[in-house]
Structures are given as C-alpha cells and as structure tokens.
Amino acid sequence: LALQHLTRTRYQLIKQLVRTKQHFIENVYYKCNTLSKELKAEGGSVLSATLVTLMTEDYTMDQLAEMPLEEFAALIQKLGNYRFKNPAGIAKAISKAIRSSYRLGQVHQDSVDIVLGVLAKEIRSIEKLIKELDKAIDDLVVVLPEYQCLTSIPGIGPVYAAGILAEIGQIERFSDETKLAKYAGLYWRQNQSGKSEFENTPMAKRGNRYLRYYLVEATNSVRRYEAEYTAYYKKKYAETPKHKHKRAIVLTARKFTRLVDTLLRNHQLYMPPRSVIEK
Template identity: 80%
Template sequence: MKLFVGLDVSSQHLDACFLTDDEKLTILKEARFENSLLGASQIKKVLLDYVEAYELSKIVVGMEATSLYSFHPAMFFKEDEDLSHFNLEVSVEQPQKIKKYREIFEEEKNDRIDAFYIAEYFRTRRYATPVVKEEQYLALQHLTRTRLQIVEQLVEAKQHFIENIYYKCNRLPIELKSNGNDTSVLSATLVTLMTEDYSLDQLAEMPLEDFAALIQEMGRGRFKNPEGLAKAIAKAIRGSYRLGKVQQDSVDIVLSVIAREIRSLEKLIKELNKAIQDLVVTVPEYQCLTSIPGIGLVYAAGILAEIGQIERFDDETKIAKYAGLYWPKKQSGNRQSKNTPLAKRGNRYLRYYLVEATNSMRRHDAEYSAYYHKKYVETAKHQHKRAIVLTARKFVRLVDILLRNHQLYVPRRGPIEK
C-alpha cells in the first residue's frame, strides 16, 4: 500500500490529508499543523506511526509551490534521515495544475478540502517532476533568479531613460542611427553627457573640435570617430524641440535619478555574476554546458539551477514543457490548427536562460547559426523572436544529451543538415 500526503501550505499552517491508494481510498487522517519545525516534526511522527501500523511500499508527500512557504517543508521531508529509509518521495507542483484538477469537482473550497485534492492529485500520478532539487541547485537558484529579477529592473530603468531622453532631445536616437554611429543612447558616455551640468544649448554652441574632445575624454578614448558622433549629437540638439525651464529642470532630475539607478543595478549584476561563477564550479555538470561555444558560467548556472538533477525529467520533451518551450496541439475532428501559439505556462527562469544561452551560442556555432537563419526567413512577422525560440527548442535537446551522458560538446563536422 502507498500513502499520499497532501499538504496545503500557507505562511502559518500546514493542512494535511493522509490518503491511501487502496480500493476504498481511505483517509487515515486530516489535521492542521503549524508551518514550523515543530509542525513538520509532528507530521513526521504521524508518518512513522503509519509505517509501523501499515505495510507501506511508498510514501509521497506533495504540495503546491506557494512562493517561499513551501520551501522549508519540502526540504525538511526530503532531507530527513529517518524518513529516507521508507521510499519517501517529495514533490512540489505548480498550483495552476492542481487548481485545474480540482475544478473538475464541484465542492466548496477550504483548506481541508484543498489538502485532500492535493493528495488525490499526486495519487493519480499526474505530476511530471517529482524529485525536489539538491541543495547546491537551490543555492544557485537563489542567485540566478535574483539576477534575472535585477536584469528586468535594469531593462525597465533603461526604457524609462529612453522615454525621458525623448522629452529632452527627441532627435537624438534618430540622428545617432541615421549617421551610422554604433553608439547607443544608453552608452555610459551619452548617459553622462545628458545628465551632467551641460545644457543642450551649451553643447550645441561648443566648437566641434572641443565637443569631440569632450566626448573622447568621457569615453576614455574608445571612440573611433568622435567628430562624427559630436556632429550627430549637435545636429540632434539643433533639430529637437525645447522645453520650458520648469519642465526641463524636472526632466533633468528624472534623467539623473534613473542614470544613478542604472549604474547601481549594473553594479549589483556584476556582484551576482561573481557569486554565481564562484558557486557553479562546485556543480560538476557545469563543464558540460560551458563546453558549448558562447555559453559562459552565468548562463550555465541559470540552466542548471532550474533543471537540477537531469534525472528529474524522463527526456528532453519534459524539459521543454517544463520551460514552456512547446506548442500545444489544437485538433478537432479532422481539422488540426497549423497556427498554434507558444505555451504561456512553464518555468520562466529556465525559459529565459535557455533562450539567452541559445542567442549567444548561435553567434559562435555554425550549425545553430544556420538553423536560426533558416527559421528567420520562414516567416514575415516577429522573425527574431520566432527563430530564437525555435532554436532554443533545438538547444534543449543538446542540453539534455550533454547532461544525461555527462559529456562535453563536440561541434558537428561536415555539411550542416537543414
């Protein structure tokens, strides 16, 4: 007989349902425990009592992924030495999946009923990734997920900076692009130039040679054509609208604040990159991924942190589905839709690191570069987004092979198959 324990986890409580898989689906116990070390220890005692009372072939403890609240209970049961002797399996499932399963049955909603349906969900073996990840993967996950969150903040800050640059000098992005300059509005030099004590009129009236020298000094001599850049900026200033003094002052303050935010976030990302690189080398599998051209320690860490032990997944299709890199089929009768959108569910952190790693790899690997360009020309809309996602799906197969076989990447020789 197997025992399935459904835990409905909240910040304060663990509502538990102990359900057997015999013909009667017997509920041995329903109770509320405190979400603490004491409460988890009480559940453990109940489990050990049932081990003595019944011939249990397996114990499954299942719960929903409820933000921070499910972390400690899951790790408690997984790492407990006493329970490890009794074929214990701990699983944390996406709440949306259990919700969809529960909606089949029309009953009132409360914590006791929720715990029962969680136990029933795991009894039906509907979950795909039952194993809770090892500690080193979870530690790495804290760093890589925080890094992504800060990267998203940085992207938003840069978008705000660009918006406010338009108020101050609306022609600047256009002139930079039209004159063939590869300098971005978000370059450190341009950010400093637009947020320092120089007014637009002062910059426009400055002799070209002096303006070019100022730009080269701010850029620490990295510009190949400072005169051309100075000319493009001066032209943008002359062609841009002027704000009133009060509004101009407010825009300058906003730009200055956002510029400091951008510098601060970039510094934080560098610190996290260093911490990630120091930790990921303790995970042996990192060498499998860093052997791929274009994949550094940070991208490898992000992928490993979310996948964990590769044995959690039966094959590469399960990894792709877990990351949301799949297209659900739509079929009715003899009709099957050919235009199906990418799945919106899945682990967004894994999807991000897989796509970013793919985008880096395809610049260094001929096979993946050819595949990307093949998919790019197959459609007229959203070419890059579609091509990179399809290439990332191909990349998942490579990741699965390397991690499962513990091997390094060897580029394919000979003609590339298309």
C-alpha cells in the same frame, strides 16, 4: 538552492535594469526627441556611459548644440576614455538631433534632468549589483559536476550555465528532452489548421520562466559562435515576415534544449558536428 537564489535574483535585476533603461529612453525623448534615432544611424547608443554623462551632468542641450564639433568630439572621447572609433560622427549625430528637436520650457527641462539623473544612478547601481551577483554565481557554480558539460559549448559562460543547471536540477527528473522543453515553456499549442511549425500559433505561456530566460539567452550567445545554430537561426528568421527575431531565437532555443539534455544526460562535453547546416 543557494545557486538558484542567486540566478533568480539576477533574472529579476535584469528585468529591473531593462525597465529602468526604457524609462530613461522615454525621458531622453522628452529632452531631445530625435537623439536615439540619430545615434542609431551612427552606431552609437544613448545608454553608453559617455552619453548618460552628457545627458545628466554638466551640460545643457543648448550648450552641447553650440559647442564646436571638434570640441564636442574631443569631449566624447575624453568621457569615453578614448574608446570611440568615430567620435566626430557621434558628436555630429548628437548635435543634429539637438538642433532638430523641440525645446522644453525651463521648468519642464529641469524636472526631466532630475529624472534622468536619478535613472542614470539607478542604472549604474543595478549594473554594479549584477556584476557582484555574476561573481558570486561564478564562485558557486564551479563545484557542480555538470558545469563543464555546459561550458564546453562555445558561448556558454558560468552565468548561463548556472541559470540552466539551477532550474533543471537532476536531469533524470525529465524522461526526455520534450518534457524538459515543456517544463521551460518552450512548446506551442497545436493550431486549428494543423500547421506544426508554429507560424501563427503563440508559444505556451506556462512553464518555468527562469529556465526559459536562461535557455533563450544562452542560445542567443551560442548562435554567434556555432555555425550550426547560426544557420538554423537564419533559416527560421527568414521563414516569416512577423516577429522574425523573437520567433527565430525561441525556435533555436528549442533546438538548443535538445543539446543541453543530451550533454547532461550522458555526462559528456560538447563536440561540434561535422555537418553544420541542418537541412
């Protein structure tokens, strides 16, 4: 129960962080309505610590627009602790966005600046709390014997392992992996046409949302390391023109649930299969 309390609180903080970042982006749009688009083209993010600083602290939009590009790039590098590979490109993207955006009235701009500042502080605060929770989870989960079963999977760290284990409890509670998947809500109602691959049938909204979250996030990490899951994800991604990523990652999570069930039920470590592509 102690571990579950930590992992569920972390889930709530993640949701809160996402909502706050979305609110931040909405206010950035008011301040500079093409910034996100321009940064995306340059591989940057409006929510990097550097750009949050630029948007909320010592510089107005006009000051940034009028700043020489070389000076602007140097400022970005300094604020970003010299981590950017292409500071000039990002500086140019920001400058272009500022010049092509509409201008707010001073009163409105000041109010947006205040909101951005508050949201930036909230984002940093939540991120700090999540790090503290991750440390507490890491310290607690290592005592569980099943911990090593899940962390033997490439891409699964202490937090995802803890979130999964905290919700499953004893694997013997479930007669098979189908029951486990249903408990997590990773199942689909049969549609009237009889199709079994869930093309247009929505996923059931019942189930343990915490377990579903940790299984899906763990799967998204595993697919970056394990060729079998990479191939399966790509296959599912290519099958439909709509909701491509969401559908593919959930179907891959359903496959991943079988692996979790097998490892926990047999108390074994993960061994990569010889054949990495599922036909």
